[in-house]
Amino acid sequence: MSTAASTTTDSNFSAESYYATQPPPTHLDHEVRNVREFVQKHANAGRNVVLVTSGGTTVPLELNVVRFLDNFSAGTRGATSAEYFLKEGYAVIFMHRQFSLQPFSRHYSHSTHPFLDFLEIEQDGSQADSPARISVTEKERAPLLEVLTAYKAVHTSDLLHTLTFVTVNDYLWLLRAVSQELAVLGRRALYYLAAAVSDFFLPRQKMSEHKIQSGKGSLHIEMDQVPKILKPLVSEWTQGQAFIVSFKLETDPSLLVPKARQALARYGHQVVIGNDLHTRKHQVVFVSPSAGRDNEYVETWIRIEPSQDAVKEIEEDIVAELARRHHLWIDTSLSL
Amino acid sequence: MSTAASTTTDSNFSAESYYATQPPPTHLDHEVRNVREFVQKHANAGRNVVLVTSGGTTVPLELNVVRFLDNFSAGTRGATSAEYFLKEGYAVIFMHRQFSLQPFSRHYSHSTHPFLDFLEIEQDGSQADSPARISVTEKERAPLLEVLTAYKAVHTSDLLHTLTFVTVNDYLWLLRAVSQELAVLGRRALYYLAAAVSDFFLPRQKMSEHKIQSGKGSLHIEMDQVPKILKPLVSEWTQGQAFIVSFKLETDPSLLVPKARQALARYGHQVVIGNDLHTRKHQVVFVSPSAGRDNEYVETWIRIEPSQDAVKEIEEDIVAELARRHHLWIDTSLSL
Numbered sequence: 260m261s262t263a264a265s266t267t268t269d270s271n272f273s274a275e276s277y278y279a280t281q282p283p284p285t286h287l288d289h290e291v292r293n294v295r296e297f298v299q300k301h302a303n304a305g306r307n308v309v310l311v312t313s314g315g316t317t318v319p320l321e322l323n324v325v326r327f328l329d330n331f332s333a334g335t336r337g338a339t340s341a342e343y344f345l346k347e348g349y350a351v352i353f354m355h356r357q358f359s360l361q362p363f364s365r366h367y368s369h370s371t372h373p374f375l376d377f378l379e380i381e382q383d384g385s386q387a388d389s390p391a392r393i394s395v396t397e398k399e400r401a402p403l404l405e406v407l408t409a410y411k412a413v414h415t416s417d418l419l420h421t422l423t424f425v426t427v428n429d430y431l432w433l434l435r436a437v438s439q440e441l442a443v444l445g446r447r448a449l450y451y452l453a454a455a456v457s458d459f460f461l462p463r464q465k466m467s468e469h470k471i472q473s474g475k476g477s478l479h480i481e482m483d484q485v486p487k488i489l490k491p492l493v494s495e496w497t498q499g500q501a502f503i504v505s506f507k508l509e510t511d512p513s514l515l516v517p518k519a520r521q522a523l524a525r526y527g528h529q530v531v532i533g534n535d536l537h538t539r540k541h542q543v544v545f546v547s548p549s550a551g552r553d554n555e556y557v558e559t560w561i562r563i564e565p566s567q568d569a570v571k572e573i574e575e576d577i578v579a580e581l582a583r584r585h586h587l588w589i590d591t592s593l594s595l
Numbered sequence: 596m597s598t599a600a601s602t603t604t605d606s607n608f609s610a611e612s613y614y615a616t617q618p619p620p621t622h623l624d625h626e627v628r629n630v631r632e633f634v635q636k637h638a639n640a641g642r643n644v645v646l647v648t649s650g651g652t653t654v655p656l657e658l659n660v661v662r663f664l665d666n667f668s669a670g671t672r673g674a675t676s677a678e679y680f681l682k683e684g685y686a687v688i689f690m691h692r693q694f695s696l697q698p699f700s701r702h703y704s705h706s707t708h709p710f711l712d713f714l715e716i717e718q719d720g721s722q723a724d725s726p727a728r729i730s731v732t733e734k735e736r737a738p739l740l741e742v743l744t745a746y747k748a749v750h751t752s753d754l755l756h757t758l759t760f761v762t763v764n765d766y767l768w769l770l771r772a773v774s775q776e777l778a779v780l781g782r783r784a785l786y787y788l789a790a791a792v793s794d795f796f797l798p799r800q801k802m803s804e805h806k807i808q809s810g811k812g813s814l815h816i817e818m819d820q821v822p823k824i825l826k827p828l829v830s831e832w833t834q835g836q837a838f839i840v841s842f843k844l845e846t847d848p849s850l851l852v853p854k855a856r857q858a859l860a861r862y863g864h865q866v867v868i869g870n871d872l873h874t875r876k877h878q879v880v881f882v883s884p885s886a887g888r889d890n891e892y893v894e895t896w897i898r899i900e901p902s903q904d905a906v907k908e909i910e911e912d913i914v915a916e917l918a919r920r921h922h923l924w925i926d927t928s929l930s931l
Contacts (some may be wrong), residue, residue, distance in 0.1 A: 317665070323846035323872055325791070329653070329665045333694075357706065358669075358694070364705040370693065370759070373700050374710050375746050378739075391740055395729045403714075404727055410711050423706070455661075459814040468846075478795040478818040510659035510804075536659055 272462075274486040277431065281463055284429045290422060291436045294352065297420040298440050301350040307447045307585070309349045310437055312454035313337020314356025316427035320480065321467045327426075328482070332455035334359030336506075336539070336574065340451060343578035345413055349449070352441075354422040354433060356454070362419065363410040366402070377403070427457045427485060434488065438496040446592045448501040449585050450492070455508065460485050489526040502585045503528035510536045519546035520556050529588070532577065540573060541565050545580065608798075610822040613767065617799055620765045626758060627772045630688065633756040634776050637686040643783045643921070645685045646773055648790035649673020650692025652763035656816065657803045663762075664818070668791035670695030672842075672875070672910065676787060679914035681749055685785070688777075690758040690769060692790070698755065699746040702738070713739070763793045763821060770824065774832040782928045784837040785921050786828070791844065796821050825862040838921045839864035846872045855882035856892050865924070868913070876909060877901050881916065 272280075301308050314337065315330035338360035341353050345362070353362065360368075367374045377399035381392040395403055413419045422437070424430045441448040459482035493503055505522060509515050512535045519531035523546060533544045542562040549555035561580065563573045608616075637644050650673065651666035674696035677689050681698070689698065696704075703710045713735035717728040731739055749755045758773070760766045777784040795818035829839055841858060845851050848871045855867035859882060869880045878898040885891035897916065899909045 321846070325667050325844065325846065325872065326793075327665055327667065329663055331661050331663065358704075361705055364709050364711055367705075367710070368694075369697055369700040369703075369705075374703070375700055375743060378743055380740065380743060380747065390736075393731045393736065393739060393743065400726075400729065403729060404716065407711060407714055407716060407729065411716065457662075477820060478816075480814075480816040480818075482814040482816075484813060508661065510657070510661065536661065 272483060272486045274488055274491045277486045278435070281428055281431075283432045284424075284426075287432055287436060290433065291440065294420065294422070294437055294440045297350070297352065297417070298443065300417070302444055302447075306348070306350050307449065307589075308352065308441060308444055309344045309449040309451055310352045310354060310441060311337050311341045311344065311451045312354045312430070312434070312456075313341070314359030315455040316356065316430045316457050317425055318427055318457050318460050318482065319466065320461060322463075323468065328457065328459070328480075330455040330457055332356070332359065334361075335365070336534075337451075337453040338362050338365040339572055339574040340453065340578050341419070342409070343572075343575050344449075344451070344582075345409075345418055347578060347582045349582075350418050350420075352420045352422065352437060354424065354430075354437065354454070357423045357425050361421070363406055363413075366406050427460050430454065430456060431485070431488060434492070435496060438492055438501075441501065442497060445500045446502065446589045448497065449581070450497075450501055450503040450505075451581070452489075452503070452505045456485070456488075458485055459483065487525070489522070489528060493526050493528045499527075502530075502581075502588045504530045504532060504581060507531055507533045508536060508539070509533070512538075515544060516546060516558060519544070523548055523556065524554065530581070530584070540568065543573065543577060547584075608819060608822045610824055610827045613822045614771070617764055617767075619768045620760075620762075623768055623772060626769065627776065630756065630758070630773055630776045633686070633688065633753070634779065636753070638780055638783075642684070642686050643785065643925075644688065644777060644780055645680045645785040645787055646688045646690060646777060647673050647677045647680065647787045648690045648766070648770070648792075649677070650695030651791040652692065652766045652793050653761055654763055654793050654796050654818065655802065656797060658799075659804065664793065664795070664816075666791035666793055668692070668695065670697075671701070672870075673787075673789040674698050674701040675908055675910040676789065676914050677755070678745070679908075679911050680787070680918075681745075681754055683914060683918045685918075686754050686756075688756045688758065688773060690760065690766075690773065690790070693759045693761050697757070699742055699749075702742050763796050766790065766792060767821070767824060770828070771832060774828055774837075777837065778833060781836045782838065782925045784833065785917070786833075786837055786839040786841075787917070788825075788839070788841045792821070792824075794821055795819065823861070825858070825864060829862050829864045835863075838917075838924045840866045840868060840917060843867055843869045844872060844875070845869070848874075851880060852882060852894060855880070859884055859892060860890065866917070866920070876904065879909065879913060883920075 298308060314334035315332035318328040320326045334355055337355060341351050341362040344351050355361065377396045379394050379396055381394050422433060424433055461482050489505060493499060505528060507515060507519050509518065515533035515535060519533045522531050529547060531546045533546060542560060545559040547557050549557050561573065561576050563571050634644060650670035651668035654664040656662045670691055673691060677687050677698040680687050691697065713732045715730050715732055717730050758769060760769055797818050825841060829835060841864060843851060843855050851869035851871060855869045858867050865883060867882045869882060878896060881895040883893050885893050897909065897912050899907050
């Protein structure tokens with residue numbers, strides 16, 4: 260086997276030692292100030308705020324980055340869900356991998372649905388020198404108008420705040436900083452952690468300065484484990500107040516539920532959404548702690564018909580169910 | 596050092612052993628048939644054809660891919676150059692990494708210049724129930740009209756054929772297949788190999804079936820070296836007829852020219868374009884064999900003023916110079 264996890268333990272960074280030894284991204288302070296303003300505004304308006312993370316993180320192998328390890332994720336789940344959270348009345352912080360899909364523009368992928376294909380040039384026939392007009396083809400007009408209307412409304416109301424990350428280090432620093440800003444919302448903050456975050460990283464101190472030369476032999480890479488960040492997120496940064504949803508993506512379906520339960524037992528948050536790489540557009544499983552019973556868990560499957568693909572997105576049902584549970588979570592605190 | 600190239604030699608695949616042991620991508624035959632048609636059509640019309648490769652390749656670590664090694668490349672060089680090759684009268688095969696930048700749509704990145712931002716909804720005031728119109732903002736109208744006009748013309752004339760790859764394996768199989776189709780053009784074929792191709796790969800036989808579990812320890816990856824494909828491309832697949840341009844990207848500028856010369860000495864092709872990661876938008880160096888003198892090389896620098904960035908793309912000059920050299924290359928054969 261060329262890919263294998265060893266059992267050495269000296270590579271385990273705690274969250275604390277991670278932040279003490281790995282440098283923050285540039286512009287972090289600037290980003291945090293903007294988040295603070297956004298959160299404050301919606302907190303004042305009595306609006307619930309969701310943090311949606313989306314897309315994969317990279318692990319650069321060199322300081323002058325040419326090569327990196329990446330996690331498969333186009334960002335479909337996150338970008339799609341963000342739109343439905345907006346429809347549910349949430350203000351959304353969309354923290355995504357640079358160039359991954361985004362709400363609204365996701366409908367117009369340059370590869371599969373390029374917008375240049377549905378623009379037409381209309382030459383006004385009456386005057387030879389009148390300027391050409393650009394119009395939208397008949398077929399695309401109605402759906403584009405719908406997307407565009409929603410997009411404009413969201414931007415006018417400042418309901419969507421976008422943050423970008425590239426590396427797992429960017430992600431870890433941003434997540435901590437944003438969670439500290441969201442703390443003022445208490446139970447009204449929802450975390451929807453759909454990003455595909457690397458389990459491994461290469462500490463700054465071990466990186467090559469320049470591009471690794473290929474030479475004559477094979478490449479050996481040895482990486483350290485990324486600290487399990489859900490632990491401090493749940494117990495320290497959000498002080499057990501926020502409603503936290505994490506994701507498990509597996510390719511072996513038999514691992515889904517056991518790994519989701521393990522995560523809940525370990526971190527003590529509210530929901531793990533399990534999805535299998537091959538069926539994730541048609542079914543997911545919500546695993547959550549059974550109310551009042553230690554070490555017992557409830558599984559709820561959400562499914563759509565594969566034949567319904569074109570007219571129905573599973574994220575609509577996922578988000579509706581989470582919004583319902585989040586409202587109960589907020590109400591519970593009021594009745595305490 | 597966690598990243599280091601060993602000097603073992605048992606991991607060196609020859610091109611021959613690579614293709615004998617690694618499986619071709621699905622749909623390869625279908626892709627090849629389309630390329631054949633495209634090449635035949637333009638060969639008949641007496642048009643020169645360029646193959647532009649663009650974007651980075653991935654190296655999957657698992658058969659059910661979740662994690663992969665990647666090479667940094669947005670695909671700017673390739674996508675931009677493809678537009679200038681079209682302007683120079685070439686038919687272009689654009690072979691690019693899925694979701695990397697493409698000619699024309701590259702002007703409208705969803706992240707930096709989203710097209711939804713420059714569309715407006717116009718409600719016809721005269722009739723309440725008349726349909727809303729979508730129009731382009733004043734500021735964006737002229738540049739969009741220019742891009743759109745070029746895009747439509749290229750598609751109407753079928754001058755651009757797009758192929759996509761994801762993994763380094765897809766790339767290697769496609770490159771060989773396309774080169775075999777381009778062989779009918781002899782000297783009229785130009786290769787512009789701007790893709791950032793991995794030097795390493797994980798043979799199918801060594802890949803994990805499922806997602807590597809993070810467990811408690813660090814991750815070790817050991818990769819084999821990708822065969823140097825320029826060798827058979829130059830001497831076998833194109834039989835020394837095509838004009839072949841390869842690229843070297845380095846982060847240490849002192850390595851640029853020596854490594855470019857080394858590549859020319861080793862593979863015997865026409866031009867290596869050297870670029871440094873940090874200055875690549877403002878300067879590149881063409882390294883080519885000195886006519887009639889063994890082991891001597893000519894360096895030609897192409898530079899634009901960084902202040903000219905907004906109005907001038909360096910690819911315009913790169914492509915103009917290559918088209919000039921390619922025409923000489925074709926003429927030389929006529930006078931033989």
